[in-house]
Amino acid sequence: MPAVIRIEGLTKRFGDVIALDAVSLDVAENEFLALLGPSGCGKTTLLRAIAGLETPDAGQILIDAVNQNGRAPYQRPVNMMFQSYALFPHMTVADNVAFGLRQDGLKGAALTDRVREALARVEMEALGTRKPQQLSGGQKQRVALARCLAKRPRALLLDEPLAALDKHLRERTQLELMTLREKLGIAFIVVTHDQDEAMGMATRVAVMDRGRILQTGAPRDLYDRPLNRAVAGFFGHMNIWDGAVTGTDSVACAAGTVRVADPLPREGAMVAVAVRPEQITLRGPENDVGSNQITGVIAEVVYGGTVSTYFVRHGEHRLRVVRQNGAGAAFRRGDTVTASWPAAAVRVLAP
Template sequence: MAKTMGPVRRDFAPWDDPLAEPLIRFEHITKRFGDFTAIDDVSLDIYEREFFALLGPSGCGKTTLMRMLAGFEAPTEGRILLDGEDISAVPPHKRPVNMMFQSYALFPHMNVADNIAFGLKQDGLPKAEITARVDEMLALVKLEPFTKRKPDQLSGGQRQRVALARSLAKRPKVLLLDEPLGALDKKLREETQFELMDLQEKLGMTFLIVTHDQEEAMTVADRIAVMNLGEFEQIAPPSQIYEEPRSRYVAGFIGDINILEGTVSTHLEGATFSGSDLDDDVAIEGEGLVSGPAALAIRPEKLRIALDEPNDAEGVAKVSGRVWDIGYLGDVSIFHVRLSDEICEGEPSDPNVPVIRATIANTTRLVERPIAWNDKVWLSWDKSAGVVLTQ
C-alpha cells in the first residue's frame, strides 16, 4: 500500500525556528491514576496552524494527554500553557478549545442544524448570528441539503461531518479530534483524511488528532508524536518518522520493516554491518555510526528481488534465501524470503531463521510471477536504504 507523507506544506516548519512561540505547551506533564502512571514527565510544543498527531497503541496515554488539554483531566504534575497562559485551573467550558469525540455524541432528537447550533445557544449568541454561523458550517462541510434530518437518517460519514461542524461552530483556537474517523469504512476514511487537511488549511486553525492508525497520522499531520507507555518515543514530521526512526519501537510501529540484529564495524573506508543471518558483511551509511551491537532496519519497498545474484557494486548490499510465501495485493506483490537454502514443503526445520519481507510494485498487467515458492532468490538494496538502530 502506498505511503503518503502528509500535507505538502514545504515552508511550514515553525518547530525549526528558535524564535517561534508555541500555541500549546505541555511542561513536564505527569498524570497518575492511583499507582498507575499514564503520562510520565512529558514536554511538548505545538504551534499555531499546525496539524499535530498523537499516535500510539491503546493505553499509551495519548487520549489522556488530549483530555488534559481539554480540561477533562487535571495533571498530577506540570503545567499546560495555551497562548502563553497557564490553563490548568480553567474549566473546560471556558477554554478556547473544542473536542470532537470518537462516538460523535450527536443529540438524536435534534436535527442537523440544531446539533450544530447547540453550543452557540449555550453561549447565548444572538439568534441571527447563530443562524449565520450554522449556515456557514453547513456550507463548510457540504451538508446544506441535510439540515432538517435527524442523526439516524444520516450515513456514518454524514454524522461525522455534523460532529465536525458542531466542533468548529464556536471557532475555537484548537480543535481536538479523538479517533474521529474510526467508525468510517476504509475508502470513506481515506477521502475524509484529505478533506480534514483541506479544511484545516482553509480555516487556519490548530488541529490535534489522537489516533492509533499509522496511515491516518502519516496522511494528515505536519508532525507526529509516537507514544509508548506514557512517553514520547519520537516527535518529527511524517517523512522523518518513516525514513529515520530513532528506535526499534518506532521503526516497527510505523509501516512495515525488516530488522536484522548484528554488529556495526567502523573503519577508514566507511562502515559495515555483520550478522549471523547475512551471507557477508554489508555496507551501511549514516551519521555518528560507532562500532558495537545494533540492528539494521530496511523497509520492504526498498529491497530488490531477483533470481540471479546481482553483480558486485559499490554501495549495494545483498543476501540470499528462498521464497517462503507470496501475496498478491493488486498494486504490489509481497515476497517473504527465508534467509536459508532449505527447501520447505511444510514447516521449516528451523523456525528461528529470519524472514525478510520485500514489496515489489506490479508495474505491468501480467500477474504471472517469474519468481515462485521455494525459488532461491537474491535480495539487494542500496547501503543508504538501511537505518542503523541502537535503541
C-alpha cells in the first residue's frame, strides 16, 4: 500500500518544550491510524503540522510524495476536523459545508449537489438550513465531518473526534467513522488520549510520549507485544516486575522465578517481565512453590459486570487479575489464592 502521507524527522519546539522529537511515520492510503498518548505527548502538534497549522523546526511532511514545507493550510489536500468542531456560527449548516467548496470556485448546481451529497453521507440533509447553535453535539460533529468530506481530501485528520460526545453516542459514532472510512477508502488520522477508542477504531495505532513515537502497530500487536513500559502501561494494564535474567528462559524477580517463552538477553542482564491481568488464573492456595505462580491474599475485588478485577497482595506487590464472572469458583476479599500464568503470557520489556 503506497504511503499517502510520509513524515520524516519532524521536530517542533515550543520554547524549551520539545513537542515533536524527530518523528518519522508513514500513513498508508487506506488506513485508520490513531495517534495515542497522554496530553502533551505531541500527538495534536503532529496532526496540526500535517494540516499546516504548525510550522515544523526540522524535518518534512510529504503528501502524495509532494513536500509540504512552506505550503499553507489552504494549499494542502488534507482536511481537519477540530475538537471544538469550529463550525462557523454565522452560517447555516449548508453554508458551512459549502464554504470549502466555494474556495475551490464551485458554484450553482455543482455546489449544491456536492453539499447535498456530503450532508447525506452523515444523514444531515434535512437540517441544512439550521444554524450550528440549533444543533446537538452529535449533529455538530456530523456537520463538521461533512464539511471536511465535501472537499474530498486525500486524508482526513480528526482531533479528539469523540471527546465531546456522551458515552452512547461515542460508541455509535466510532462505528460510523469506521464504516465511513471503509466506504471512502481514504486515510483517517485520529488523535486520541483514550486507549479504548484507539483500539476500537484504528487499524493501526502509534503510541506517543514526550514528542516521540514509542511503538506503532495493529491494536492487537500493541496489546499483546508492547516493547516497553510506557506502551504496556498506557495500553491497558500489566503486572510488571523488575528482575534479572538467570538462564535462557528464566528471570528472577519479586514474583519468584518467572519462566519466559520469548527470547531473553544474556544471563545477568536487567529486564522487566510483564503479564496481562486476564492471562492470570486463580485457584485455591497451594503450598508447592513453582515458577510462574505466587500465593497471596485477595485485598480487593472490583465487580465489573462481565468481568471482575482482583487485587492479590503478595509482599509489596498488588497483582492485578481479571476474571470472567461465573467461570469457576468465586473468590472473596480475604481469601488466600494461588495465581499462575503460562510462560507464553510473559512479555519481556526493556527495564
